[in-house]
Amino acid sequence: MDTKETIQVSSENVFNVKDLSVSYGDFVAIKNVNMDITKNKITAFIGPSGCGKSTLIRTFNRMNDLILGAKVNGTITYQGVDLYDKMVDPVQVRRRIGMVFQKPNPFPKTIKENITFGLKVNNMTDNIDDRVEKALTQAALWDEVKDNLDKNALELSGGQQQRLCIARTIAVEPDTILMDEPCSALDPVATKRIEDLMQELVKDFSILIVTHNMQQASRSSDYCAFFTTKTSDDGKRRTGELVEFNETSIMFTTPEQELTEQYISGRFG
């Protein structure tokens, strides 16, 4: 296991979000989001269904660009650069900010090819075998697949597939990993393995994770953002809003907002 210890004591921000809102056509999915994401920490987005957490996380790597009619208002800065500036290339953004999806989605190719695809499209083909081994090791999958790199990725178990997706994401050396409910399709054992993996990965990467699982957020994350939905006046549309953003330890013991306290104690959600 790669034991490069990078303990960042500085509270440098990797993202700054100001007055962010996302709409699809005239439907506002989430609004009034203001937060600063700390580098090399795990930040969790929690809240009930439909409050725009997935929509929000997808703005961090411009995946919302792929949806017709999606519009982002407000600013989101990544290491000082406005992500939605006209001069910014979304392809470069996605290389630096990786994403792991809810349902494991390995390519229908061999395990090795899943990793080499990202390396090839980013011109990182020097020492390709070493890079593959490093990525799989960091994702805690190397020992299980090192003799079977030519096996089809779809033959792996759900947990292994998700770790493969994590491996291919970190192979292209991003500095941030976005995770959209990465464990919701996995059993508890596989979930635990991924949570342990996250604690190792955060030494090298900043991690943002959307999760439905409150316990997961309270035990795994350093910072927490709690969202909820507000119904519009005509009762037809629900828009997501940020309620509270704080260090996890504070939020789960002495939350500032009443709504947060209700959610955490399970009174709704």
Place this chain on the structure above:
Amino acid sequence: MLLESTEKNMSNETLLTGKKAENGIKESLFLFTLYICVTIAILTLMTLIYDVLSTGTTRLTSDYEVGLITKIQIDNPVDFLTTLDSRYPDRAGIGPAFAGTVWLMIIVVSVTFPFGTGAAIYLQEFAPKNRLTRFIELNLTNLAGVPSVIYGLLGLAVFVRLAGFGRSVLSGGLTLTLLILPVVIVASREALKAVPDTIRQGALALGATKFQAVFRQVVPSAIPGMVTGMVLGLSRAIGETAPLIFMGALTYVNYFPDTPLSGFTAIPIQVYNWIGYPQAEWKETASAGIILLLGLLLIMNSLAIFIRNRYEKDL
């Protein structure tokens, strides 16, 4: 708290009747009708095949008895495939027509595959979803249903006359290409649509450009479906007679086509021609031609199924 009627229905008496789950009269009748339909369809096909086989195999096997005068005769498949046409039914071979069909198939595949799959990839992955695209899609579906004779007229006007290719195998091949292009495009689009969107998203999330995502992940996954569509389109094309007649395929050809611009004939046309002759023996020759055509179709359809199965197993 069950209702009395429910209690009665759920008593052990109604469970332990000793009968197996049975069909009512209506269901049995319906099943019987379905069996009749299947039988009719299969019997018709079997009759056709039997008729063709019994008539045509004489031309392809050496049981044929030679007449007193003629010493040359066709009595095996190799001779049949390599001999030219003749005035005499027992000397007539399908050579030029077979060669013509092969030439046509080569031209059709070389042109249809790149254009058909290319159009499908553009329409499915890159084209903006606006009115123009929808208009094109609507027209494609319509074109797939246009009678093949119309394509013959189109081929005559565009390839034979306008482009100046004359009544050549190139014109014939291009005419058939137009005929099956809508079908191939639709089949390729379906193959592309079947690739889950999560694959595209996964590729893009790694920093791939749209081009890289489409050509390195989506298209390779869709290739089996595209090839199957191509093979099925081809098997339709080799049976087409009317468009080729209209654009001027010849009916008595006593040479093998040597360049794309040479005159030609094709198996269906040759068979059509032979059937028209009054002598009874031509029936056997024509049937032999039909057996050849059916054989080719069988091979191509088996190839399509084989490709599909092999790639479905990989997943």
